[in-house]
Amino acid sequence: MKFLCVSCDEAMKLKEVNPPERGSLTVVYGCPRCQHEIAMLTNPYETQVVASLGVRVGGESAETEGASKCPFSGVVQSMGGGPEDLKIGFPWTPEASLRLENMPEFARPMAKTGIETYAKERGLTQIDAQVLEQAKNFFGM
Amino acid sequence: MKGYYDIVGDGGSDILEQVEAQQASIARSLSGVRNLLAVGSGKGGVGKSTLTMQLACALRELGHAVSILDADLNGPCQARLGTLQDRVLVPDDSGVPVPKTRNGIGVVSMGMVVPEPRAVEFESVASGSSHTWRATKEFTVLRELLACMNWGKLDYLLVDLPPGAERIVQYAELLGPAALFVLVTIPSDMSRGIVARSLDALAKTPNRILGYIENMDGYYCSDCGRVKPLFPVPSDVKLDLDCLGTVPFDPELAALCDRGGSLADSPGSFSWQPVQRIAEEVCRRASECAPYSKERR
Numbered sequence: 001m002k003f004l005c006v007s008c009d010e011a012m013k014l015k016e017v018n019p020p021e022r023g024s025l026t027v028v029y030g031c032p033r034c035q036h037e038i039a040m041l042t043n044p045y046e047t048q049v050v051a052s053l054g055v056r057v058g059g060e061s062a063e064t065e066g067a068s069k070c071p072f073s074g075v076v077q078s079m080g081g082g083p084e085d086l087k088i089g090f091p092w093t094p095e096a097s098l099r100l101e102n103m104p105e106f107a108r109p110m111a112k113t114g115i116e117t118y119a120k121e122r123g124l125t126q127i128d129a130q131v132l133e134q135a136k137n138f139f140g141m
Numbered sequence: 142m143k144g145y146y147d148i149v150g151d152g153g154s155d156i157l158e159q160v161e162a163q164q165a166s167i168a169r170s171l172s173g174v175r176n177l178l179a180v181g182s183g184k185g186g187v188g189k190s191t192l193t194m195q196l197a198c199a200l201r202e203l204g205h206a207v208s209i210l211d212a213d214l215n216g217p218c219q220a221r222l223g224t225l226q227d228r229v230l231v232p233d234d235s236g237v238p239v240p241k242t243r244n245g246i247g248v249v250s251m252g253m254v255v256p257e258p259r260a261v262e263f264e265s266v267a268s269g270s271s272h273t274w275r276a277t278k279e280f281t282v283l284r285e286l287l288a289c290m291n292w293g294k295l296d297y298l299l300v301d302l303p304p305g306a307e308r309i310v311q312y313a314e315l316l317g318p319a320a321l322f323v324l325v326t327i328p329s330d331m332s333r334g335i336v337a338r339s340l341d342a343l344a345k346t347p348n349r350i351l352g353y354i355e356n357m358d359g360y361y362c363s364d365c366g367r368v369k370p371l372f373p374v375p376s377d378v379k380l381d382l383d384c385l386g387t388v389p390f391d392p393e394l395a396a397l398c399d400r401g402g403s404l405a406d407s408p409g410s411f412s413w414q415p416v417q418r419i420a421e422e423v424c425r426r427a428s429e430c431a432p433y434s435k436e437r438r
Contacts, residue, residue: 001156002148009143014153023266029152045274048267050156052277054163054285059155099232104285107230107237107254114229129234136231141238 003038005031012038017058023047027057090116093128114139166288170236173294177316177433178351178423179212180299182325183306183339184332188356189325190218191398192388192416193301197246198405199413199420205296208239208247210286212312213303214261214279220252224401228253236291244405249290251282276308280315297427306338310346318347319433323385323423327357328371333378340382351426353380354419358387361411368411385426386419388412 003012010033018026023044030037050057100108118135119127151157180193197207211219220226223242230237230253239247255261263278265271292298302312313320322343326336336353343350359368368389391412394404404413
């Protein structure tokens with residue numbers, strides 16, 4: 001979707017994406033020539049369709065999409081492995097955390113729980129790259 | 142006044158670029174796959190998933206590197222068929238390695254990610270209207286699975302498709318024009334009729350269909366050692382497609398599957414030889430096609 005400033009015949013540029021309210025996203029565009037601004041207000045269906053594509057309006061840096069990109073957030077949260085949960089609990093080194101973050105969000109909770117269980121059963125105190133390698137071999141990958 | 146195509150870029154929404162980046166990521170991930178073979182039907186309950194796993198075992202026995210992607214997100218079977226439902230996905234620095242069965246077949250299935258008996262559910266800001274977006278989201282999940290897994294070098298990546306004659310086209314578009322298809326039916330008018338619809342749908346795509354497999358073509362009676370008819374009257378519905386082979390219903394296979402085994406573990410099984418012959422025919426026909434990794438786009 002693109003927006004055109006009719007009076008200037010100029011493509012408008014995205015200025016900001018505001019957090020959703022009851023499923024409606026506010027996306028503000030401005031004309032670089034006359035500075036006129038408009039806001040696109042989505043209904044929840046439109047917000048959801050964009051979220052279902054696995055993208056964020058404004059790109060990866062935007063943190064304002066209505067639904068999480070995680071397609072299984074509902075399941076993830078009920079399993080106690082939502083994004084907040086990934087930041088606490090068993091300590092993970094930055095390198096190990098980075099590897100986990102490279103997985104799709106929906107696959108992280110099961111992976112995190114399984115790896116931490118593996119570590120706990122062996123009396124390990126943190127998850128680092130070496131533990132991940134050991135777990136990988138243990139699980140036959 | 143300018144039109145859509147007069148304007149370069151999207152003004153900053155970046156949505157198209159993100160979708161294109163996803164596609165590029167899938168192409169990278171599948172760059173070592175020689176043949177991508179989708180196993181579909183259109184009809185549910187014809188034994189696609191079981192046959193996919195057994196075909197993978199037979200291809201493996203022929204010396205090929207094989208993995209399976211279970212594209213049925215809502216009724217995933219492959220994790221259980223491969224006894225991998227409790228397997229933990231462990232990321233390394235180049236992606237997520239694909240878990241393997243004890244026969245060395247890689248399997249990726251939602252059965253490893255969402256434990257039984259939980260249903261796969263999706264968070265939504267448009268509650269009560271999942272019919273408007275759910276299919277889009279399911280294909281996003283499949284794209285993410287295709288992109289993040291470290292598939293490595295494979296002779297065959299089998300994709301176990303869910304039912305739905307018209308949706309088979311959507312999978313063809315997702316997997317690209319070089320993806321090959323095999324259709325599975327059983328010898329009933331109803332099943333063949335639906336497979337005929339899948340065939341009609343696929344005819345509108347550039348994808349090649351290697352042929353169909355007739356599953357449950359009779360059943361093996363262990364008392365008399367013969368194959369007896371499972372369906373009373375042979376089907377009148379003709380499929381305009383080569384038959385790659387027929388496989389009888391085998392109670393031993395059903396029992397093996399329940400234990401997470403495969404026909405390869407029981408080479409004396411009555412249905413193993415037919416599956417082996419089908420695997421050889423699949424190899425012969427696939428070798429006539431261009432490699433998937435070179436012709437994908």
